[in-house]
Amino acid sequence: MxxxxxxxxxxxxxxxxxxxxxxxxxxxxxxxxxxxxxxxxxxxxxxxxxxxxxxxxxxxxxxxxxxxxxxxxxxxxxxxxxxxxxxxxxxxxxxxxxxxxxxxxxxxxxxxxxxxxxxxxxxxxxxxxxxxxxxxxxxxxxxxxxxxxxxxxxxxxxxxxxxxxxxxxxxxxxxxxxxxxxxxxxxxxxxxxxxxxxxxxxxxxxDHAPAVPSKPSTPSKPTAPKPKPYTPPKFPAGLAPGRKAPSAKPLQRALKAAGYMSKGIVEADTYGPATQAAVARFHNAHTAYRAAGRTYDPAIGPKGWAALFRLAYGK
Missing domain, CATH: 3.40.80.10 (Peptidoglycan recognition protein-like)
Structure with a gap:
């Protein structure tokens, strides 16, 4: 109770x-x-x-x-x-x-x-x-x-x-x-x-998943080269809700990696309702990339695409 x-x-x-x-x-x-x-x-x-x-x-x-x-x-x-x-x-x-x-x-x-x-x-x-x-x-x-x-x-x-x-x-x-x-x-x-x-x-x-123990840090070697900055894949022209081409699978994988789409949802070429809802969740957490004045933005643009991929895979 x-x-x-x-x-x-x-x-x-x-x-x-x-x-x-x-x-x-x-x-x-x-x-x-x-x-x-x-x-x-x-x-x-x-x-x-x-x-x-x-x-x-x-x-x-x-x-x-x-x-x-x-x-x-x-x-x-x-x-x-x-x-x-x-x-x-x-x-x-x-x-x-x-x-x-x-x-x-x-x-x-x-x-x-x-x-x-x-x-x-x-x-x-x-x-x-x-x-x-x-x-x-x-x-x-x-x-x-x-x-x-x-x-x-x-x-x-x-x-x-x-x-x-x-x-x-x-x-x-x-x-x-x-x-x-x-x-x-x-x-x-x-x-x-x-x-x-x-x-x-x-x-x-x-909510109760145990935290992954952090490994002791080790000093970097003075001669080690600096890692190259992460560059997100180029935004595919024409990607939009309801379309099958270009494929929405790379977007879905990034949404899953960033925690905005359930990993149990099967990936598909179609930019369908599940993908749109996940994009909207990403936009609600990062309002700078959603369309002005919208509280639910299911479409992703080049800036949002780049930000999502950096969040999901950036180093």
């Missing part, structure tokens, strides 16, 4: 997890206060929206509808991996669920099958709605799946929770099916909460 994070701490936890965040209006004070408890917090719940389109999905998750007032979650994760914050505090996202599942989440052990709806989940879980039609056909881009794991890991890290504190709506409330669907393309591997928790576990394990 934990006291809810402050809005600022929640925002910092997400950004610290490596996701791009958009703050929508007065999200910090938009909630269902007065309609039930908010806290203590026990975990993170993942949903799918059953909608398409960023603007319309964000709007309905912020405002709700006649049968269910908003906010319907705290953040909306779009297919490019950006988190849109729409509310904070009590939100209509989890509904009534199984008290045995809650007990398992608190104990961070394997979840039992959900067969009851007797416990208020809106008071106990942070909620993320992820844009997907929910028809088990609409694909989940790798950038979106990675953002789900990184957002959840950021909150778990802030509270000191493990990956077992992250659950799907289908694991909480009988009759729910979200999230579901193929990853990457129609017919791809299925998105499962086990897969998401495994990635969250990897991200949290990275």
């Amino acid at each position: 934990a006291t809810p994070l402050t809005p600022s701490a929640f925002l910092s936890a997400l950004r610290g997890g490596g996701v791009d965040v958009v703050e929508v209006g007065s999200w910090r004070t938009h909630n269902r206060a007065g309609h039930g408890a908010w806290g203590p917090m026990n975990g993170v719940m993942i949903h799918h929206t059953v909608t398409s389109g960023v603007a319309s999905s964000v709007a309905i998750c912020r405002d709700g509808h006649s049968d269910l007032p908003g906010p319907l979650c705290h953040g909306v994760i779009d297919k490019a991996g950006t988190v849109h914050l729409v509310g904070y505090g009590r939100a209509n996202h989890a509904g009534l669920g199984d008290d045995d599942v809650l007990a398992a989440v608190i104990a961070e052990r394997a979840l039992p099958a959900d067969n009851e709806a007797n416990t208020d989940g809106n008071a106990r879980f942070y909620g993320f709605e992820c844009i997907n039609l929910g028809d088990n056909k609409d694909p989940w881009p790798e950038a979106q799946v990675e953002a789900i794991a990184r957002a959840a890991a950021g909150i778990c890290r802030a509270h000191g929770w493990g990956a077992e504190s992250v659950i799907g709506h289908s694991e909480w409330q009988p009759g729910k099916i979200d999230p579901r669907g193929p990853i990457g393309k129609t017919g791809g591997p299925a998105l499962t909460m086990a897969r998401i928790r495994a990635r969250v576990d990897e991200l949290l394990d990275d």
